[in-house]
Amino acid sequence: MRYLISCVKTLIIVAVLTLLSNFCIERSAFSQLSLTRNLNRPSYGPNILSDNASSQLPPVVKKRQCVWGPPPKKNVVPKIKLDPTKFLYPGIRAGPNNQMRQLLKVVHVAILLNRTLVVPNFYSHFSVGQQIVQPYQRVDVDRICSLVSCVTLETFQKVCNGTFHYVFLQNQDFNEKFYKTTAKDTGLSIRWPWDKPTNKFKSTSGPTVERIFPNKQLSLSEIKKYFDVPKPCALYPGHEDDMSFFYLKPSLPLPDVVEDISKLQEDDLKFAIMEEVGTLPHVIDDTALAYSQKVFKGDYVGVHWRYDDSDWARHCTVLGDPTCKNVKKISGKHIATAIHNDLQKFMTKFTQGINIYIAAPPSMSTFAQSIVTELKQLNSTFHIAPLTLEQFVTDKIDSCFKKNNWHFGDTLSLIEMALMQKSEYFYYSKSSTWSKNCQQRRWFVPQDGKLAVMKYEASIFDLSEAVLLGSS
Template sequence: MTFRATLRSPYLYKSLMCATGICLIALHCYRDARTSSQISKRGHRLRYEGTSARCDINWNPLKIAITEYEDHQVRGPKNGKVFVRNYKKYGTIPRRPKFLFPLLHFGPNNQLIGLRESIFVAIRLNRTIVLPTFLKHRTDKQIKNNNSPLISPNHRIDLVKLCEFVSCVTVGEFRDICNYEIDGIIPLRKLSVARLRNLEKRIRMRIVPKNPDAYRKKFISSVGRHSRLHRFVSEEIVPRFKSQKRCVIYALPYKGLRASDRAMILHDKVMTKLMAENPLTDEENTLLSIIDHTQAPRYVMSIAREYIRRYFEDENFIAVHWRYNRKDFISRHFCNKDPITAKVCSTAKKFTALDFVYRIVEKKSYLKVRGTDVRHVYIASPKTERSFISDVSKMLRDKQGLAVLSSLHLEKFLSSNYKSCDFLVKTHLQDILSTIEMEVCRSATMFLRSIRSSWSENVAINRLISRNESWDRSNDSTIFAV
């Protein structure tokens, strides 16, 4: 099957051609004539876009207005009025493109998995993807400081690379094109009127019609009466979700597409085939292409490379992710999800600093036997686990002579070296710190992941598609076995 989708907008014009699920894109960019300082004046609460004159990080290469994504106090049209952009200024749209707007939820890395699923669905339906708003982790203290849980996609993914791969528009363009009105909903979970009202506040568009009882008429597909999650395989996407409705939201994606319900399932399937030299399916190739085009922003990769160069001297190092903080991950609600998760929680509670050290020493010896000497270790962890990680680091330094760095050290590095970048230090430090840590772990000689952590799973799948051939991905393992 071959299809073509074209979109002309004030900023982007793209031609998308897909054959058997693999996409080739021709991208032409039309620059926004406004300066960054003019853009920043749209929202006085979010002025970091043009105020840090000494900050030389190019974090917004597409010049997206930050208030489209992060200022939750900006309102939509008043008194039911709608505003339509005058396209005569930019030329006419050659056809009426259809859109898919992912409304992401759960934690940051679950949102990334949900976005990748949304892109897969958009490709199958021949729809233009709307660059979504992301949410910070609920434990992020800067949510309270800045009075907003929202963060622009500029800080999560490389938008230039993504929009070279699929047709895309900003949420501001989407609002204008659709007259601030959603006319179709693909529900992956049960959606009540109250929940839809909350989603309306986030995207500042009308979802629920004036007659609330008629909101189900917007559903393109329906969730079963007793189903908490609408699951499907790739072959079902077109029969279930194809519609003539133009402005469609893809509501709360995560684990809907069975092929990618967990990143590690796809990772293990692909790794097994690669080691056996078996060809990948079209679906697996498309998913891997999507993952490759939804990597971290370029400025995040640049900071991670500088950190590794300065403190690891570009030598081999082991990276570890310890996710098991008692106030969040090891909670009664999460640990009772299923037997495997319960076992993970039980093991994590009993796992001591000495167990941690033994595991790293074991893996260091494993690499040395294979001719790779390691002198450095990086440990990523939640902020509440830093005391535990400090004990581990001290034992590794004193007894094993290893140079150990952690999340605390990286945070001090960012605060010291990028203090003129308000968006990084004052507004989104904890969120961007986590993304940079993922890049550091992705670049390690060996990565020890946390079981049942989407953060770890995304690092593992990113390492799988990495073009770095200096290390063997089959060496990767988990911090403990269950």
């Protein structure tokens, strides 16, 4: 009986391995224009597990064997070794893309203060409840730890014995909700409120948490001056996005071992941080590559239209963004005309049709469809792909994402971001952190090994607004 059971198990394993090995991606022979989302997208949280035996992995990702959890522990030697007795936890906040940009800043601060980086929790978008997102589902943890010394939250908790020692602030403080959420999610206490005369958190028991709050925007030298303190466990809340990372010029890679940080140019260090810390998880990058090989033929154009009435509208009601004046007047026809007109200068490069991918919020699926309709009328080489990204993920690798507790909407957004990063031409949404995160990764290295250069991009809002004003 045992022998029979053993044989059955062996046959099942062989069958599964054969199924995976025989699956391959057929390259598409058509031009494509893909809508990225629809309003009927399935959504699942961390408690839903699924094993879909018929779900086959693309070759580029099946080698991962569906193990998309935390990367295996490695003896990684970081280029920048930081003090192993002091730590900095990034208290990142706001939307997913703001969190990624804030992390760049906190890594820079950790280097300046010579504090080992704690790889933090991330959070999903507020529209789905801002659930905790594991770091390996948002960034490439291995690449971060290959740049700077880092530890897990679990290690940080053991070292800190249940409490933060400091909160580092610059020109703004945060509300009680932020501190309570951070304390709950890290398992480390932060006493609230603080005693303003002493800038220390009140505490009836346990250690005192000191709030260092100069109440001004600090220069690099001032960061060292104010935050060079002895105790090990510090929290650095996510401040406003550091836009200096966005305007960097490319630099050559850092040496394998950085002996003296002071000898590095600031922009060279920041560019290295952007390259390593701003990298998406490998499985996201692999999935984007698999999809592009499946549906695109040659180079493709990426378009991001961000301006929805639900989330983006607060930029108009609260932030007073200058795009608000005309954004609601712009139609799908204006956008399609802007894309069509701007691509005319590249038409000789599109010998077999124009491949376009449009990324937009789920609430704008109908509006995005109007862009597709207008593009097809303007140029017959624009075609809608029979396989959307959503279909691809659902049909091919959805079970793996579910098995490893990836949120579907979050995952699609990251894959779209990877697609925009890989596109040869990119029409971005100005004032959008999602677009900015795509832009900062759109470098390529020429064949002669010279410095990286930026691929073509332009503001889709500016181009569409010009069509609007020109037609009025």
